[in-house]
Amino acid sequence: MHISSDGTAGSKAGEIQVDVAIIGAGPAGLTAGYLLTKQGKTVAIIEKDATYVGGISRTVEHEGYRFDIGGHRFFSKSQQVVDLWNEILPDDFIQRPRMSRIYYEGKFYSYPLRAFEALWNLGVWRSAMCMLSYAKAKVFPQREIRSFEDWTSNQFGKKLYSIFFKTYTEKVWGMPCNEMSADWAAQRIKGLSLWGAVIDGLKRSLGLNKLNDGSGTQAKTLLETFRYPRLGPGMMWEAARDKILATGKGRVLMGHSLKLLAPDTRGGWRMTAESEQGEVVIRAKDAISSAPMRQLAARMHPLPETTLNASNLKYRDFLTVALMIRSEDLFPDNWIYIHDSKVKVGRVQNFRSWSPEMVPDKDVACVGLEYFCFEGDGLWSMDDDDLVELAKKEMDILGLVSPDKVIGGAVVRQEKAYPVYDEDYAANVDAMRTELEAKYPSLHLVGRNGMHRYNNQDHAMMTAMLTVENILAGERLYDTWCVNEDAEYHEAGDEGAEKALPDSRKPVTEDQAAALASVRDVPGRVPSRDRKAA
Structure with a gap:
């Protein structure tokens, strides 16, 4: 079978x-x-999307307008990740x-709230x-704390x-707050209090609490600026693809x-991938999967x-749902959170605030309304035209823009955007991980969906970086499973604060790798017996 220089398979099986x-x-x-290719190894990467690389970090283009899928600030406490970004996209x-x-x-x-x-x-x-x-909550607090609420x-x-x-929380996660674990709330909003917000407001008004300028000499607070590829995050991954080729x-x-992944009788792995043009078989000593664990398991033999x-x-x-609007930019934010129950939209992005080059017409504002849903539900299954009409209607309800100013729209769907941490997820992930590691040491799981972990982009990269070290060493x-998430990782701290990968022949520990120390702040459910008792 012929494989063209851009990696596209021909029409015949091979x-x-x-x-x-x-x-x-x-x-x-x-x-x-x-x-791996930098080290002289040969690789074959399969991607089910026919157009875009980057996964959830891709940038979609529509009539010259570029849309970021969820927003990706390029900030990392790992110097290795920062250096790699600079190397790929200098x-x-x-x-x-x-x-x-x-x-x-x-x-x-x-955001975060300022009390005054x-x-x-x-x-x-x-x-x-x-x-x-x-005051009532302070004087008469609820003694039995079960839920986020x-x-x-x-x-x-x-x-x-x-x-x-x-x-907003119920929009994102699709379940009532009184069914979400209180443990998640304690992590998600740790250190935040109304009284603290009042004190912070007083300090700001007196000039005693300036925003972090990244110098490392001030108290850690929200970053004021971040780096971003001028044409969106997809630019980074298109450049990585081109360098690989x-x-x-x-x-x-x-x-x-992926159609099938099986141990090869010759040793290593036999992977079958299918496309509209037919099937291709890839034989390799090692296999790396960033596919959802659920999907991988179903396709293994x-x-x-x-x-x-x-x-x-x-x-x-x-x-x-991206809307092109004949208007000046509606707001200066990268995005705004919609805390209003009258509409289904959870967040609205302003693409020009991410990069002016993502919006080609200076007289047109381009915003993206983000809807959180489950694949197959009413929102997910709506026609694109109906979703555009819904977005126009909701922007009108919010008072942000009149529908008659909208001159175009486009819809981008992202399945499996957030791995859900329900009551049983940890046991299910651990069971599969344990079995695969014992049986198949040359099969490596990486990334957000590959490990069913709510990682940010740079943490997904770190799992791959450590996996490459493992493959090269044989x-x-x-231990790539120690790579996780700091809940405030993208909001505070110093870029490149962690300078080096951990020492060889030791598992990654909490104080060695870059911001890998804590469990990601995603909600678990209140155990069933407690929900019944509530």
Whole structure:
């Protein structure tokens, strides 16, 4: 079978022999492919999307407008990740101002909340009710804390909880706040209190608490700026793909999905990928998978004993409705959080604020309305035209733009955007991981969906970087499962604060790798028996 220089398979079935077969051309898969080909290894990467590389970090183009899928600030505490970004895309980063706010009933609120501003915007009567509710929670706190609702109401009072926490959280995760674990709330909002916000506001008004300028000499607070590829994050991964192909050691097969992965009778792995043009067989000593664990298990032969565990893993899906609007930019934020129950939209991005080059017409504003959903539900299944009409209607309801100013629209769907951490996910992931590691040491799981971990882009890259080290050494020098997430990772701290990879022949530990120390702040459910008792 002929494989063209751009990695596209021909029409006839054939076979490719490489050192490493890689499933998925997202940040993890392309990072692995890039580093392996640099070391002289041959790789074949299959990607089910026929057009775009980058996975959830891709940039979609429509009539010259570019859309980021979810927003990706390029900031990492890992110097290795920062250096790799600079190596792959040396001349195309721009520095952008960081700004995100909350939108509620026609007014903007700083994110994180500033107490005085919030109370002023809410008005005298509602502010008084919020303070009374807060005082009641302090004097008569709920003693039995089971849920996100219980914990947050105790911290801020029922009134502020209902305004600034309930609606948005339920939109994102698709379940009631009184069914979400209180443990998640304690992690997600750790260190935040109404009284602390008041003190912070006083300090700001007196000039005693300046924003972090990245110098490392000030108290850690939100980053004011971040780096970003001028044409969106997809630019990074398109460059990585091109560099892989330029080595002559790598192939990227677009529009190819995994059909079968099995141990090869010759040793190593036999991977079958299928496309509209037919099938291709890839033989390799090692295999790297960034495919969802549920999907991988179903396509392995023989089926893993833990296939049932993997089949119970769940995902939250996501879609963006981009609107082109004949208007000046509607707001300066990178995105705003919509805390309003009258609409289904959860967040609105302003693509020009990410990069002016993503919007080709200076007289047109381009925004992306983000909807959180489950694949197959009402939102996901709507026609694109109906979704555009819904987005126009909701922007009108919010008072942000009149529908008659909208001159175009496009829809981008992203399945399996968020691995769900339900009651059983950890046991299911651990069962499959344990079995695969014991049986198949040359099969490596990487990335967000490959490991069912709610990683950021740079953490997905780190799992791939350590996996490459393991493959080159011919043994597992690093425990890639220690790579995880700091809940405040993208919001605070110093870029490149962690300078080196861990020492060889030792597992990655909490104080060695770059911001790999804590469990990602995603919600688990209240155990069933507690929900019944509540």
